[in-house]
Amino acid sequence: RFRNYVRDFWRGNTHGxxxxAQRLVGSPDIFADRAPEASINFVTAHDGFTLRDLVTYDVKHNGANGEDNRDGTDDNRSWNCGVEGETEDGHVNALRHRQAQNLVATLLLSNGVPMITAGDELGRTQQGNNNAYCQDSPISWLHWDTAQEWGDLTDLTRRLLQLRAEHPVFRRTAYRHGEPLLDPTGQPTGRKNLAWFGGAPHEMTADDWHDGTRRTLGIYLAEDHPERAQDAAFLVWLHAGSDPIRVALPDGPWAHTYTVVATSAQEHELPGDKLPAGSHLDLPGRCVVVLQVD
Structure with a gap:
């Protein structure tokens, strides 16, 4: 369920x-009677397309398997970004890198247990083969010579794993439902431990949730452990639309300022300085942006 939806979201084939939101918080619609760790989240696995191939091929290319391309699934939910297979087109390759980073970011920022297929963080390819179990050849081997070309993906993967390790808010052991956030003395802060934003300065409305054309979602996560060492909070934006969009950064009790700490966007596309709460942020097309609350 996680794999199929996340793939569809980033290729533009979802309704609202x-x-x-369910996938980001550990799929409580599926595992409500269990802990979030019951949700084993993945975008790719040992069978099917690799992450790089997921953004490079629309269809399988399994001719080398000797079955006239009949083997392997046809339900890949992939998008080649405009050209089938490898290309020297710089614009297409930049989009592929962005989409691969978006998929990894969604995986690593979601509650539950993330499963990463070895080599995906290095841009591993099986040349469009989605059923390489029968291959003991360069098609199925993990090649380290992709590391430099796909270093941006490796760097973002490393950064998000670091954030996940340092901040328990990204790996909660119980579901949250937007309960009021209390300070260490038990007094309300005016914030919640989980909140959703759609680009306006207020939380998502019922109409926002039912908008089938919506391609942008913000999730606010605040650490709520009574004995927490710090009031860590983050606002994560996921924008799958192809065009830039302007979003409001919640103010009042939500934050004083925001700082970009990880993103799939290019460095020049986002401000490097602290952003005042109540200001606006222009999200580039197809990107994930992680803002730390100050």
């Missing part, structure tokens, strides 16, 4: 963002 309500399902995305």
């Amino acid at each position: 963002v309500a399902d995305l």
Whole structure:
């Protein structure tokens, strides 16, 4: 369920963002009677396309398997970004890198247990083969010579794993439902431990949730452990639309300022300085942006 929806979201084949919200918080619609760790999240696995191939091929290319391309699934939910297979087109390759980073970011920022297929963080390819179990050849081997070309993907993967390790808010052991956030003395802060934003300065409305054309979602996560060492909070934006969009950064009790700490966007596309709460942020097309609350 996680794999199929996340793939569809980033290739533009979903209805609204309500399902995305469920996947981001550990799929409570499926595992409500269990802990979030019951949700084993993945975008790719040992069979099927690799992450790089997921953004490079629309269809399988399994001719080398000797079955006239009949083997392997046809339900890949992939998008080649405009050209089938490898290309020297710089614009297409930049989009592929962005989409691969978006998929990894969604995986690593979601509650539950993330499963990463070895080599995906290095841009591993099986040349469009989605059923390489029968291959003991360069098609199925993990090649380290892709590391430099796909270093941006490796760097973002490393950064997000670091954030996940340092901040328990990204790996909660129990579901949250937007309960009021209390300070260490038990007094309300005016914030919640989980909140959803759609680009306006207020939380998502019922109409926002039912908008089938919506391609943008913001999730606010605040650490709520009574004995927490710090009031860590983050606002994560996921924008799958092809065009830039302007979003409001919640103010009042939500934050004083925001700082970009990880993103799939290019460095020049986002401000490097602290952003005042109540200001606006222009999200580039097809990107994930992680803002730390100050």
